[in-house]
Amino acid sequence: MTGISDAPDPAATDGREAGVDTGRLRTGLDPRAHRIVYDQYRPDGDDPVGGELRLISEVDRAHLVMLTERGIVDTARSGALLDTVDALRADDFAPVRDRPMPRGLYLAYEGWLVDRLGQRTGGVLHTGRSRNDLNATTVRLKVRGPYAELLDEVSALTRVLLEKGEAHQDVTMPAYTHGQPAVPISYGHYLTGTAGAVLRSLEGLLDAGREIDVNPLGAGAVGGTSVPVDPARTAELLGFTATAPNSVDAVASRDFVLRILSSAAVLGVLLARVARDLTWWTTEEFGLLRMADDLVGSSSMMPQKRNPFLLEHIQGRSTSALAGFTGAAASMSTAGYTNAIAVGTEAVRHLWPALADTTQAVTLLRLVVAGAQPNQERMRERAREGLTSATYLAERLVVDGTPFRTAHHVVGETVLTALDSGTPLSDAARAHPAVAPTAADYPADWLAPETVAGACAHGGGPGSPAQKAALTRAHTELGRLTAQSGARRARWADAADRLDNAVAKVVADR
Incomplete structure (x- = not known):
């Protein structure tokens, strides 16, 4: 006897759709995403022949109108052609689909029009035109x-x-x-x-x-x-x-x-x-x-x-x-x-x-x-743990007159102290003799990442004025x-x- 039970699947008996509720996940995939991800494995219903014929016939309609207006083709013939083309479009080109196409789709389509209307009418469709420009x-x-x-x-x-x-x-x-x-x-x-x-x-x-x-x-x-x-x-x-x-x-x-x-x-x-x-x-x-x-x-x-x-x-x-x-x-x-x-x-x-x-x-x-x-x-935790306020600290020292490369070195020492001691960057800053005078001018949360992000409003930073301007x-x-x-x-x-x-x-x- 195996360990596999013949009991009914609970997911099939409690109102949940099998394959949707996995126990861990309670809903199915967003239907828009589902169509993209999974429907590629199904016939997509594309109709390349019908689509191409619709485009060709749209160009034909414009071309025939122009030829008529220019007096190149008389209204009787162009009207008959246009009427037949529109009827063919309404029938989704069914008569053309069944024809052999030894020289391609366009000539099979044109050949059907010639067979239907005669050479004198059907044969004027391609006047002044090639398959190349078509x-x-x-x-x-x-x-x-x-x-x-x-x-x-x-x-x-x-x-x-x-x-x-x-x-x-x-x-x-x-x-x-x-x-x-x-x-x-x-x-x-x-x-x-x-x-x-x-x-x-x-x-x-x-x-x-x-x-x-x-x-x-x-x-x-x-x-x-x-x-x-x-x-x-x-x-x-x-x-x-x-x-x-x-x-x-x-x-x-x-x-x-x-x-x-x-x-x-x-x-x-x-x-x-x-x-x-x-x-x-x-x-x-x-x-x-x-x-x-x-x-x-x-x-x-x-x-x-x-x-x-x-x-x-x-x-x-x-x-x-x-x-x-x-x-x-x-x-x-x-x-x-x-x-x-x-x-x-x-x-x-x-x-x-x-x-x-x-x-x-x-x-x-x-x-x-x-x-x-x-x-x-x-x-926020990752921003704090990553000591992401260090650059801001160096810039505060620069504002107070310290050359940037010196400030960079001093803050590097401060970061090392914070890491070794497991203390916040702000505490390590107040303990460093070169940083303490600057730190004394700021409140306790001055190096909180959210405070620093808000202060960086220049150069397209995340500070409120810059962010709002970027959104606008x-x-x-x-x-x-x-x-x-x-x-x-x-x-x-x-x-x-x-x-x-x-x-x-x-x-x-x-």
């Missing part, structure tokens, strides 16, 4: 969604960092250099500093996306077209702000892929560094932060464990953009400066997983920062950058409405 356009449309999602998540992370930075601006803790307690700051000061770096990444991402607002349509295969197309009109209908001035550059360049990946990689480095800090601070040995049950995992074997494993996912996913940049740059460097598969297909494919992983890393860090609770007493500046900058992002998104939405109206007019006039 692909250069659709990739810009395709990146809008994941790019905007990343911008939104970065903005949301910044807001949480600033909110928690303000809430915890008086929670004193040691700043660490070389892994050792250095000077007293506050947890809020650390979070506000992180927010400043995230804001720079947000600005970098916004700048990196400028090229996706340039319309390549009209560039043709590489040398433009003799058909009198109007790229400015298709730009307006598709939400671009400018047209490509040179046809070679229009089809040869995917620089925006490298720029977005580069900016995302810079952000990823920051995410990984912050995750490293939080990983150390949540250990039992540090004990500076505690994660809620819905932000940690359990062990399949060790019942006592509370694993802040989301931080490891942040570190893992935050490097995806760096890998993507390396892959994309390597692919592009093999091609001449013209339209090339190595650029338009092989390099671009690195962008999508990198954007997804970076966005997920940002989301996970936002959840962790929002849910982490600082252990205030432990933070960061909120202002966040407002400016989110307004830019929102304006770009609104322009894309307005263009979609404008295109729908233009298509409806052509169809009605045929």
Whole structure:
């Protein structure tokens, strides 16, 4: 007989969901984090064929409206084409999906239109256009969604960092250099500093996306077209702000892929560094932060464990953009400066997983920062035990006229006395003959880490005036950058409405 009981599992009979309440942990993982961490193992429901056809057909709609307005294609044919394309979109391109695609998706799609409407009508769709400028356009449309999602998540992370930075601006803790307690700051000061770096990444991402607002349509295969197309009109209908001035550059360049990946990689480095800090601070040995049950995992074997494993996912996913940049740059460097598969297909494919992983890393860090609770007493204790007020003591001696290098040496002796005797730094200071005169001018708690942190209000320190000023500046900058992002998104939405109206007019006039 084995020692394994056949009795019912208590967790299955007392109302608790099996696999959620582990005994040690009483709640399941935050559902947003769960989707990121575990849903990768499930079919994601992506529809690359349908997605690509929707982008192609959106460009077709703008192109046909423009050709009609320019008198290049008559209203009867363009109206029939637009009506059929819209019906195909409403049917989720079902007829095209079943066709053989020996020469690619676009030609299968165009071939279906020709078969349906005849060569005289269906055959005018590609007038004044190549797959080269079409692909250069659709990739810009395709990146809008994941790019905007990343911008939104970065903005949301910044807001949480600033909110928690303000809430915890008086929670004193040691700043660490070389892994050792250095000077007293506050947890809020650390979070506000992180927010400043995230804001720079947000600005970098916004700048990196400028090229996706340039319309390549009209560039043709590489040398433009003799058909009198109007790229400015298709730009307006598709939400671009400018047209490509040179046809070679229009089809040869995917620089925006490298720029977005580069900016995302810079952000990823920051995410990984912050995750490293939080990983150390949540250990039992540090004990500076505690994660809620819905932000940690359990062990399949060790019942006592509370694993802040989301931080490891942040570190893992935050490097995806760096890998993507390396892959994309390597692919592009093999091609001449013209339209090339190595650029338009092989390099671009690195962008999508990198954007997804970076966005997920940002989301996970936002959840962790929002849910982490600082252990205030432990933070103050570590700041005291780490003698983090020593630099402030040396500066007080300097203010009283002692050269800094001399003050540095004297305080070093004072620190050694405090360590050897097990006395507080303030007591050791009053006992040192070179420090005692200065110490006599201050109250008993003058070297308390929270007092010192509050006094360091210059140079962007944690003191209240500087911290408040940093928060104010960061909120202002966040407002400016989110307004830019929102304006770009609104322009894309307005263009979609404008295109729908233009298509409806052509169809009605045929």
